[in-house]
Amino acid sequence: MSAVLTSEAANVSKAQAPSSIVAVLLGTGVVGGAFLKLLNTPAASSIRLVGAANSRRQQTQAEQLADRSLREKLKINGDARNDASLLAALDANEASVKVIIDATACGTLASRHAEWLERGYHVVTANKSLAGGDLPGWRALQAALASGGRYGDSATVGAGLPVISTLRRLRHCGDALLTLEGVFSGSLSYLFNQYDGSQPFSALLRRARELGYTEPDPRSDLSGEDVARKLLILARCAGFALRPDEVEVESLVPDNLRGVDVAAFLSRLEELDEPLAARFAEAKARGGALRFLARLNQRGRARVGLVEVPANHPATRLYGTDNQFALSTTRYNTQPLVIQGPGAGPEVTAQALLGDVLALA
Ligand SMILES: NC(=O)c1ccc[n+]([C@@H]2O[C@H](COP(=O)([O-])OP(=O)(O)OC[C@H]3O[C@@H](n4cnc5c(N)ncnc54)[C@H](OP(=O)(O)O)[C@@H]3O)[C@@H](O)[C@H]2O)c1
Missing domain, CATH: 3.30.360.10 (Dihydrodipicolinate Reductase; domain 2)
Incomplete structure (x- = not known):
């Protein structure tokens, strides 16, 4: 067997290996696309992607998610958008850490962050609409954080500069x-x-x-x-x-x-x-x-x-x-x-x- 796996093969093999973190990615634009590339690097080997979506389509099939052309393919192919089936893909997994990654600027999605945290998912976001939006939304987020979920917001300001x-x-x-x-x-x-x-x-x-x-x-x-x-x-x-x-x-x-x-x-x-x-x-x-x-x-x-x-x-x-x-x-x-x-x-x-x-x- 070749000692070097192609990136695609490595992905498929990763999809079958136990991972400590399962993730769904919302948004496959400029930032989401760059994140998909990072998922193919050794640094991300503990993360298993179980769902990805743009504004119109989504994918939850392991082989499709492991495809390096996922971002382009999602533009023309995939299931209709439905948050519930993305969450079901997270729930179907045994991993202890389940995270929803929001790489969109969509206010509607951001308004669900607090609910997702309350339901036991973690949220990592580049989307500023909730933390930088209305005060009631921000207060709901603070209240939801009391339920134990964590909110990764480093990307919302300074593109991750440690501010x-x-x-x-x-x-x-x-x-x-x-x-x-x-x-x-x-x-x-x-x-x-x-x-x-x-x-x-x-x-x-x-x-x-x-x-x-x-x-x-x-x-x-x-x-x-x-x-x-x-x-x-x-x-x-x-x-x-x-x-x-x-x-x-x-x-x-x-x-x-x-x-x-x-x-x-x-x-x-x-x-x-x-x-x-x-x-x-x-x-x-x-x-x-x-x-x-x-x-x-x-x-x-x-x-x-x-x-x-x-x-x-x-x-x-x-x-x-x-x-x-x-x-x-x-x-x-x-x-x-x-x-x-x-x-x-x-x-x-x-x-x-x-x-x-x-x-x-
Ligand atoms: N670009 C940067 O350098 C940068 C730096 C820091 C923070 N950010 C923040 O990162 C976020 C993404 O920026 P971007 O530059 O990647 O934007 P972008 O290229 O416009 O991509 C946005 C993505 O979100 C998807 N989307 C919109 N509504 C959605 C929904 N309801 N469900 C699932 N996907 C949805 C879009 O789908 P379609 O492809 O179908 O339209 C698209 O794939 C923004 O909040 C931005 O402020 C960006």
Whole structure:
């Protein structure tokens, strides 16, 4: 017998071997696809995938799940979506750890996380809709966690940079957050790291979109809503149970471009240029720079928006799509604890999911 198994053969053999963790994957897009690749690596050998789904189809057959083209095949083939049969696939297994991995941005799925935890499943998620959503949903999640299920949320902020874990650890040690400030969006980081007035903002935005740094509809990034959700998640981790309407959000999308369809928005990007050029020129004249910052102060006041910062501000020393989180606490009070690094990307986000899944065992 050959000493080297092909990846597919290794998968089939893994499907037959006892695993300590059984998992269902919801979402086989950019992040879910990268997670499926990680499942084929030795690091994931204790995980057995028993179900996978996109928005329209799902698969629970072991041989199909072990197929390296699973993601592509699910686009055209598979059973109709039905959460109950995915949960049944988890229940049919003897493994002690049963986890639902949510790699979607679907609010409806996120609204079921608490129920799944109460039913004895663990949940690992890149989906921010529950932890960064309405306060009642977040409170239901906290209540459900009392039933013993665990919630892996490292991928929801900073694509797995160790910010949520650090905040929890500091709090556990009796430290308290005084202020939090940073750049929480890879796309907005790129845009303002690059914007130096030499080219219109719209040209830079088109380039960022081509590079895959923005969502297909860049208004999702420019609205600041995604950053606001991340700030809510972190504020709540730090003990500030804020409502979404308590985060002041400055959108960079002009009012008259909010209701138009994506194609119309993309054809009118130049309308962003003049107001941003004026703000840039004002900041430059004072020796400052523009950065899209999220901020939380000691009284729980939260704001997300474009800020003029001095030239020596830590956020001016970012590269590419870096995120940055500067935490001042009662013990880190002379200099903030700064966590910085790539805050987007499928591989690192999928790795954050994998780390949370492995931590369940
Ligand atoms: N991309 C990144 O770098 C990054 C970084 C950090 C966090 N995240 C977060 O990770 C999540 C996924 O991002 P992505 O970039 O992978 O998005 P994506 O490429 O758009 O993929 C989303 C996937 O979710 C599936 N889906 C939607 N509703 C579903 C449902 N009800 N049941 C099962 N599957 C469903 C979609 O199915 P269809 O294929 O049928 O549409 C698609 O496969 C988002 O919450 C995002 O904010 C992404």
